Amino acid sequence: MIGRLNHVGIATPSIEEALKVWRDLLGATRVHPAFDLPAQGVRVCFVDTPNSQIELIEPLGEASPLHGFLARNPKGGQHHVCFEVPDIIAARDEMRAKGCTILGTGEPRIGAHGTPIIFVHPKDMGGVLVELMETPQNADGMEAH
Ligand SMILES: CC[C@@H](C(=O)O)C(=O)SCCNC(=O)CCNC(=O)[C@H](O)C(C)(C)COP(=O)(O)OP(=O)(O)OC[C@H]1O[C@@H](n2cnc3c(N)ncnc32)[C@H](O)[C@@H]1OP(=O)(O)O
Numbered sequence: 619m620i621g622r623l624n625h626v627g628i629a630t631p632s633i634e635e636a637l638k639v640w641r642d643l644l645g646a647t648r649v650h651p652a653f654d655l656p657a658q659g660v661r662v663c664f665v666d667t668p669n670s671q672i673e674l675i676e677p678l679g680e681a682s683p684l685h686g687f688l689a690r691n692p693k694g695g696q697h698h699v700c701f702e703v704p705d706i707i708a709a710r711d712e713m714r715a716k717g718c719t720i721l722g723t724g725e726p727r728i729g730a731h732g733t734p735i736i737f738v739h740p741k742d743m744g745g746v747l748v749e750l751m752e753t754p755q756n757a758d759g760m761e762a763h
Pocket residue numbers: 627655658660662673675683684685686687696697698700721722728729730731735737739740741745746747749
């Protein structure tokens with residue numbers, strides 16, 4: 619079921635501060651404009667790497683899921699990893715059948731790439747918060763990579 623690594627999520631109190639690491643120290647040159655995703659309670663900025671992306675996420679609003687993490691890690695840190703799957707409902711049902719907890723209602727929500735996503739609880743994933751996202755498709759129905 620597990621597919622391509624789409625991105626690594628990095629929680630930060632400030633995207634501008636975090637960019638000093640990824641752009642200024644590590645030399646990333648392709649930094650996308652930051653944007654708000656109110657439905658997910660985050661502000662997002664993607665940094666391209668040669669074979670994947672870093673997703674910088676900053677809390678947006680009082681209900682942001684990042685507040686607990688940043689209370690434990692005030693300077694931010696690695697928050698989640700995201701893998702593509704061909705069918706999000708099939709992936710969710712398979713993970714549930716294997717005894718994993720899907721966070722929230724379990725209904726997929728639209729993520730930053732415009733495709734449905736779910737999160738699997740870190741207690742079932744060896745301490746790693748895992749995001750699964752449906753593989754982006756082109757207009758012709760082919761994988762958009
Ligand atoms: C940009 C949009 C989208 C995309 O398209 O890519 C995103 O990526 S949005 C990213 C932000 N959204 C989410 O994270 C949604 C899912 N997350 C949650 O529901 C919560 O954050 C959480 C995972 C349930 C954690 O909630 P929190 O209140 O912070 O902590 P708890 O006290 O409930 O913690 C329970 C347990 O889990 C450990 N934990 C928490 N966060 C992480 C983490 N990021 N990685 C690993 N482990 C984590 C926490 O330490 C607790 O452990 P124990 O103390 O051992 O119980």
